[in-house]
């Protein structure tokens with residue numbers, strides 16, 4: 001409007017004001033609208049707006065990632081043209097959406113676990129959410145497997161123990177010679193020790209998983225290796241050729257107790273899985289790229305490629321009876337791997353079946369406290 005319109009001013013000014021106010025309100029609503037769209041787009045699930053006939057009105061970015069539904073070309077199509085599971089169709093039309101609909105979908109060689117939730121938010125519109133529950137499901141499976149594994153591991157020694165106790169209780173004392181009794185007691189003791197070792201390792205693992213690395217200090221690894229050396233020699237009973245190449249001054253930051261158990265574990269494994277007359281070479285020093293390396297190379301049984309990726313899993317053993325016979329709990333490498341991760345170090349495993357293995361702990365340069 002003109003700046004001054006004489007006697008019409010009284011009419012023009014309030015109209016102009018109202019117009020300005022409306023423009024501002026429209027701007028604010030547009031901004032809010034934009035913000036809501038951005039938020040919906042950033043939502044960590046697939047979000048779809050459907051009309052009452054299940055025709056797609058809008059969808060966010062994750063609809064493409066999770067369901068392959070593209071906001072550029074699929075809007076205006078019925079959802080069932082794009083998600084074709086008959087159960088999904090039945091669930092949607094049943095209209096009872098109190099419980100979510102869950103299913104598996106295999107895409108690009110990956111198995112997804114999906115959870116769908118429908119909500120009618122107005123007479124004409126339906127909100128469809130789809131969550132990727134893959135990680136949650138695999139966590140649940142891992143937990144179930146873990147409980148099953150622990151129960152199985154403890155059940156075997158408990159069964160043996162109960163068997164001997166029943167024999168001792170039910171047989172008349174004169175039926176068992178004192179030597180036989182001692183033999184039974186030894187076997188029972190062995191089984192009880194095995195259970196104790198499993199429970200102790202499980203507690204160690206749970207502490208490693210649930211606490212932060214404490215008591216960090218500069219750890220002179222050479223002195224930890226020196227302590228572990230004696231243990232290794234006792235275990236080897238002189239049956240292996242042991243050689244040590246140790247940098248006496250190289251230290252890394254970390255927790256001495258944890259590093260000691262990782263080192264001991266790799267050394268005892270080398271002895272346990274290397275037949276008599278085999279060689280074990282231990283190295284602690286700097287690599288060419290400046291990282292610090294503790295490695296144990298053995299000429300033992302070796303590990304098949306398919307097993308290498310799994311041996312750091314809890315209770316995974318290549319040869320169950322051999323591991324048990326040598327007092328193994330199946331948890332040593334899981335513990336070692338955890339310790340490595342807590343120290344920003346890597347546990348590297350190289351192995352050839354029937355040729356031998358090299359287990360290395362590689363510490364980054366930043367962890368080195370003295371050379």
Ligand code: ADP
Nearest residue numbers: 269270273311317318323328329330331332333
């Ligand atoms: P265990 O108590 O059974 O030794 P670990 O977690 O320490 O448990 O090791 C898991 C499995 O990895 C072992 O049962 C064994 O099959 C394999 N393994 C570990 N170290 C070696 C090695 N140096 N040579 C060959 N196999 C090994």
